[in-house]
Amino acid sequence: MTEDKPQSPMKEFLDKFFDLCRDYQEKIPPKKIAEVLRDYADRLDE
Secondary structure (H helix, E strand, O other): OOOOOOOOHHHHHHHHHHHHHHHHOOOOOHHHHHHHHHHHHHHHHO
């Protein structure tokens, strides 16, 4: 038997984030998603 290790918060975040992107890229062009992410990163840098 193997014990399931709890996921790290970063791994859990990335899994959920990529699932969300995958779901929405059928409705929103990937380039637009990337643009939004760049804008968000710029806001974090301020």
